[in-house]
Amino acid sequence: MTDDHQSLALLLFSVFVAITLAITTWVSRDRRGSAEEFYAGGRLFTPMENGFAIAGDYMSAASFLGISGLIALFGYDGMLYSVGFLVAWLVVLFLVAELVRNCGRFTLADVVAARMRERPVRIALGTSSVTVSVLYLVAQMVGAGTLVALLLGGKGEAARAWTVIGVGVLMVIYVSWGGMRATTWIQIVKSVLLLGGTVALTALVLVRFHGDFDQLLLTAAERSGHGEAFLAPGLKYGSDWTSRFDFISLGLALVLGTAGLPHILSRFYTVPTARAARRSVVWAIGLIGGFYLMTIVLGFGAAAIVGPEAVRGSNAAGNTAVPLLALDLGGGADSTGGTVLFAVVAAVAFATILAVVAGITLSSSASVAHDLYASLRRRRARPRREVAVARVAAIGIGVAAIALGLLARDLNVAFLVGLAFAVAASANLPVLLYSLFWRDFTTRGAVWAVYGGLVPAVVLVLLSPVVSGSPESLFPGVDFQYFPLQNPGLVSIPLGFVAGWLGTVTSAELPDEAKHAETEVRSLTGAGAV
Amino acid sequence: MYSDDPWYDALASGWGEADVTDAPGVAPPRAGDVYLEVQRSAAFQEVRSRYRRFVVPAVVGFLSWYVAYVVAATTAPGLMARPVAGAMNVAMVAGLGQFLTTFLLTWAYVRHARLRRDRAALELRWDTQELTRVTRGGAS
Numbered sequence: 001m002t003d004d005h006q007s008l009a010l011l012l013f014s015v016f017v018a019i020t021l022a023i024t025t026w027v028s029r030d031r032r033g034s035a036e037e038f039y040a041g042g043r044l045f046t047p048m049e050n051g052f053a054i055a056g057d058y059m060s061a062a063s064f065l066g067i068s069g070l071i072a073l074f075g076y077d078g079m080l081y082s083v084g085f086l087v088a089w090l091v092v093l094f095l096v097a098e099l100v101r102n103c104g105r106f107t108l109a110d111v112v113a114a115r116m117r118e119r120p121v122r123i124a125l126g127t128s129s130v131t132v133s134v135l136y137l138v139a140q141m142v143g144a145g146t147l148v149a150l151l152l153g154g155k156g157e158a159a160r161a162w163t164v165i166g167v168g169v170l171m172v173i174y175v176s177w178g179g180m181r182a183t184t185w186i187q188i189v190k191s192v193l194l195l196g197g198t199v200a201l202t203a204l205v206l207v208r209f210h211g212d213f214d215q216l217l218l219t220a221a222e223r224s225g226h227g228e229a230f231l232a233p234g235l236k237y238g239s240d241w242t243s244r245f246d247f248i249s250l251g252l253a254l255v256l257g258t259a260g261l262p263h264i265l266s267r268f269y270t271v272p273t274a275r276a277a278r279r280s281v282v283w284a285i286g287l288i289g290g291f292y293l294m295t296i297v298l299g300f301g302a303a304a305i306v307g308p309e310a311v312r313g314s315n316a317a318g319n320t321a322v323p324l325l326a327l328d329l330g331g332g333a334d335s336t337g338g339t340v341l342f343a344v345v346a347a348v349a350f351a352t353i354l355a356v357v358a359g360i361t362l363s364s365s366a367s368v369a370h371d372l373y374a375s376l377r378r379r380r381a382r383p384r385r386e387v388a389v390a391r392v393a394a395i396g397i398g399v400a401a402i403a404l405g406l407l408a409r410d411l412n413v414a415f416l417v418g419l420a421f422a423v424a425a426s427a428n429l430p431v432l433l434y435s436l437f438w439r440d441f442t443t444r445g446a447v448w449a450v451y452g453g454l455v456p457a458v459v460l461v462l463l464s465p466v467v468s469g470s471p472e473s474l475f476p477g478v479d480f481q482y483f484p485l486q487n488p489g490l491v492s493i494p495l496g497f498v499a500g501w502l503g504t505v506t507s508a509e510l511p512d513e514a515k516h517a518e519t520e521v522r523s524l525t526g527a528g529a530v
Numbered sequence: 531m532y533s534d535d536p537w538y539d540a541l542a543s544g545w546g547e548a549d550v551t552d553a554p555g556v557a558p559p560r561a562g563d564v565y566l567e568v569q570r571s572a573a574f575q576e577v578r579s580r581y582r583r584f585v586v587p588a589v590v591g592f593l594s595w596y597v598a599y600v601v602a603a604t605t606a607p608g609l610m611a612r613p614v615a616g617a618m619n620v621a622m623v624a625g626l627g628q629f630l631t632t633f634l635l636t637w638a639y640v641r642h643a644r645l646r647r648d649r650a651a652l653e654l655r656w657d658t659q660e661l662t663r664v665t666r667g668g669a670s
Contacts, residue, residue, distance in 0.1 A: 076603075076622070077603075080625075083596070083625055083629070084596075086628070086629060086632055090588075090632055090636070094585045094588060094639060217617035217618075218617045228619075231611075231621070231622060232610050232621050233611075237603075237604050244605055247603075248601060251600040278643065285632065285636050286633075289632060514563065514566055515562065517568070520569055520578070521568045521569050525652075525654040526651065527654065528658070
């Protein structure tokens with residue numbers, strides 16, 4: 001890429017950073033520093049604002065660049081991801097959003113701990129939430145470093161390292177100064193930018209084909225060299241049974257994991273009522289669904305206009321499909337239009353990463369301060385102290401994420417996002433559903449459900465081909481691979497549910513009927529909700 | 531005992547407060563009893579069964595439809611490649627169908643909640659809060 005592309009993209013991105021820093025300063029100008037303010041942004045966002053923020057939290061650069069790239073390279077098989085990412089929201093809408101808003105306060109553990117002995121439950125859920133967040137965070141940080149190398153033709157290692165550090169520092173500033181209020185507004189701005197950019201590119205693709213989607217598909221199929229097979233599943237996941245089960249495993253993790261992602265759950269506390277939480281999810285489903293439909297057009301558009309060979313030549317994983325498409329749609333590499341569109345796409349991708357990492361950092365600092373720190377200390381922290389702890393935790397998480405991001409910057413970490421969803425689905429979802437819907441659920445069941453999902457998920461990944469035993473592994477030199485699938489969801493999600501059931505039926509503790517009645521009444525009516 | 535800052539006990543769930551009211555001489559009903567009473571009331575049972583009658587079949591329905599789609603896409607590519615119209619094949623129709631059913635179910639859920647559940651739930655909320663306020667003996 002030429003210097004023009006670079007400087008314009010950097011300029012646009014600096015504008016975004018300046019605007020977000022201004023927002024952070026503005027919203028924190030008269031902050032009172034209460035936990036309510038820091039974790040939940042005052043709980044007075046409208047459903048529309050929260051819907052945009054949820055969409056901003058959820059639509060990562062991986063889906064903007066990654067899914068379109070997969071479609072450009074493998075055709076239909078790329079689409080399977082978008083379907084899973086969207087259908088997951090029905091689980092959130094039907095089973096989680098309103099009920100969690102009604103009986104929780106700041107974190108996922110609030111909902112469960114209300115019925116159980118608080119300490120063990122908070123420690124377990126705090127641990128699993130931080131694990132999910134860190135996995136997701138490292139994937140995003142490494143992605144940011146790779147992106148800068150790809151889009152700006154990065155000057156090698158130094159540029160990537162500085163990108164990781166820069167992203168880490170910015171997210172710590174947003175979170176520890178602005179808390180939930182600043183994070184939310186950054187996500188709203190990012191959402192609008194991302195959707196605006198996607199709508200513009202989609203419109204240009206459709207105009208190129210005179211609005212004929214059929215023609216677009218046929219051209220893509222022809223150009224791909226696979227013919228009709230490009231429009232049907234099988235190019236990426238159909239080769240053998242291992243890869244089939246791998247995708248089924250990933251599909252389960254995607255659809256069940258969303259409802260257990262801590263940074264998504266904490267978004268429901270930013271609106272005043274369960275009804276507002278429901279309406280924010282409806283907004284989010286509309287925005288996310290529209291976005292994924294457009295990535296399908298962009299993916300096939302990239303295959304038809306740029307061609308899979310050119311995409312693969314630029315980046316083997318297909319991550320540059322959309323930027324290359326933008327360059328072409330704008331009029332080619334040497335045109336002003338091409339330069340501008342390319343720069344816009346690059347800047348939007350950075351904005352996306354920044355907003356997502358800020359959301360994750362905030363929710364994991366809440367898990368550390370509100371669940372882990374508060375339970376591991378003997379004396380209960382006062383709320384002002386707790387917010388101070390959360391700010392320090394955000395800095396600590398930022399430092400850890402930068403360090404891990406730098407360590408892992410040469411590794412292929414694409415599996416981390418799928419793994420984060422698998423851990424969320426195995427460790428967080430069973431305990432959440434059991435405590436909302438099962439009368440006899442006990443403390444031991446809750447603790448077992450969390451560890452019974454978390455430990456197998458992590459261990460199975462350590463024993464899987466992503467860590468050892470194949471040329472693409474993290475450690476290609478050694479071989480301790482005993483589990484064939486890259487994603488543990490197919491095994492660890494059922495284990496989480498079974499462990500929760502087993503812990504409950506074997507526990508000596510009698511279930512507290514009054515506490516269950518309280519959870520049920522509160523979750524469905526909103527009585528006593530904060 | 532409350533301080534000025536309502537978030538004084540940010541760690542505690544804040545639910546157990548009613549249990550520790552210590553109005554001397556009076557034995558107010560525990561908040562837990564209020565919730566048990568509400569839970570057994572016909573009005574609450576109605577709200578709960580309306581919620582479950584919609585959500586349970588809907589969850590079973592869309593999860594099976596999604597799993598069927600993923601399994602078919604990975605194990606039966608021949609079936610999925612069958613052409614339907616123009617460039618559209620079974621796989622495309624099924625994939626776009628997933629988007630469509632998601633939007634439709636969202637709409638149906640919201641409509642059901644708004645028409646069948648919200649009013650009754652809100653009334654229960656005020657009634658329950660009134661009852662728990664009484665058990666707290668005005669302490670809060």
